[in-house]
Amino acid sequence: MKLLEDRILKDGVIKEGNVLKVDSFLNHQMDINLFNAMGKEFKRLFQDHSINKIVTIEASGIGIACIVAQHFNVPVVFAKKSESINLEGAVYSVPIESFTHNRTYNVIVSKKYIQPEDHVLIIDDFLANGCALEGLISIVHSAGATVEGIGIAIEKGFQNGGEIIRSKGIHLESLAIVESMNPETGTIIFR
Amino acid sequence: MKLLEDRILKDGVIKEGNVLKVDSFLNHQMDINLFNAMGKEFKRLFQDHSINKIVTIEASGIGIACIVAQHFNVPVVFAKKSESINLEGAVYSVPIESFTHNRTYNVIVSKKYIQPEDHVLIIDDFLANGCALEGLISIVHSAGATVEGIGIAIEKGFQNGGEIIRSKGIHLESLAIVESMNPETGTIIFR
Numbered sequence: 001m002k003l004l005e006d007r008i009l010k011d012g013v014i015k016e017g018n019v020l021k022v023d024s025f026l027n028h029q030m031d032i033n034l035f036n037a038m039g040k041e042f043k044r045l046f047q048d049h050s051i052n053k054i055v056t057i058e059a060s061g062i063g064i065a066c067i068v069a070q071h072f073n074v075p076v077v078f079a080k081k082s083e084s085i086n087l088e089g090a091v092y093s094v095p096i097e098s099f100t101h102n103r104t105y106n107v108i109v110s111k112k113y114i115q116p117e118d119h120v121l122i123i124d125d126f127l128a129n130g131c132a133l134e135g136l137i138s139i140v141h142s143a144g145a146t147v148e149g150i151g152i153a154i155e156k157g158f159q160n161g162g163e164i165i166r167s168k169g170i171h172l173e174s175l176a177i178v179e180s181m182n183p184e185t186g187t188i189i190f191r
Numbered sequence: 192m193k194l195l196e197d198r199i200l201k202d203g204v205i206k207e208g209n210v211l212k213v214d215s216f217l218n219h220q221m222d223i224n225l226f227n228a229m230g231k232e233f234k235r236l237f238q239d240h241s242i243n244k245i246v247t248i249e250a251s252g253i254g255i256a257c258i259v260a261q262h263f264n265v266p267v268v269f270a271k272k273s274e275s276i277n278l279e280g281a282v283y284s285v286p287i288e289s290f291t292h293n294r295t296y297n298v299i300v301s302k303k304y305i306q307p308e309d310h311v312l313i314i315d316d317f318l319a320n321g322c323a324l325e326g327l328i329s330i331v332h333s334a335g336a337t338v339e340g341i342g343i344a345i346e347k348g349f350q351n352g353g354e355i356i357r358s359k360g361i362h363l364e365s366l367a368i369v370e371s372m373n374p375e376t377g378t379i380i381f382r
């Protein structure tokens with residue numbers, strides 16, 4: 001998606017350790033107009049799928065997922081990263097290793113909000129090693145529901161998450177795939 | 192706001208310890224159409240204010256803030272609850288006591304994303320004792336920016352947060368104010 005790639009080139013900052021900072025428009029400050037353009041594109045990319053629910057994970061995925069959901073006219077469920085006293089009762093739970101925070105979270109979704117008849121589009125901001133997505137896929141499958149597709153804003157194509165997810169036969173669409181990036185020159189090459 | 196009050200009466204669940212569970216439509220599963228109605232109402236309530244940015248706090252505030260932001264055509268900044276390797280550099284930081292999680296978070300916002308010229312609407316899902324809001328107000332003021340108003344989905348009127356915030360002279364609007372609720376009878380009285 002050229003609009004997103006252009007924005008990454010304009011405002012993204014490459015840091016050591018394969019970190020791409022896009023917090024000026026994607027995951028700290030959020031450009032809602034950009035999110036709407038992304039939602040329109042996801043709707044086009046997944047137009048052949050019947051989707052009745054969007055699932056994402058806190059915190060960075062929530063804003064994108066909510067704006068994208070308007071284009072599908074469906075509710076959003078976000079997976080939570082820590083047990084809350086407000087989230088009692090039966091939950092699906094899976095451990096997820098976080099690349100960004102260098103630790104393991106227990107990610108949970110109330111069983112009430114994913115049902116066997118659900119056809120789910122999973123939305124997230126980043127795909128790197130795919131741990132978060134594998135966790136969400138596992139939760140959707142535990143519910144007996146169907147993963148219709150996965151929509152990602154930015155995929156780090158030089159990490160293996162995309163390959164792992166696509167090898168499962170899941171329809172994965174990333175709006176920008178970073179093939180390589182160089183923190184010294186600031187160069188970003190898209191696939 | 193009658194639409195929200197009716198939804199709380201229909202789908203809200205009262206638990207011991209002053210807990211009102213609205214996770215079927217507000218803060219786990221999210222009803223985006225309801226959020227849009229809330230955004231329209233906030234736009235009406237704050238029509239006399241010039242607002243160029245919405246600030247919220249992860250995670251439950253993000254979805255509402257993003258949908259509400261469309262009605263103001265402004266970006267959203269969400270305060271983060273834990274230090275991340277991706278959020279380096281100068282940050283505003285404030286400790287916030289969480290009623291829901293019964294612990295204290297360090298809440299941070301990058302200094303880049305709140306500037307002295309900003310006129311901020313703060314959005315959050317719940318107002319109880321007001322600790323989270325006081326933290327966000329403190330961060331906005333630390334940046335030299337202006338708090339134009341605060342928009343809350345559900346205020347627990349029997350806790351003192353609303354009184355504290357209003358006594359500061361801040362324009363606070365809660366779409367539903369719960370005056371009292373009874374976990375035994377399931378009764379909810381709105382102000």
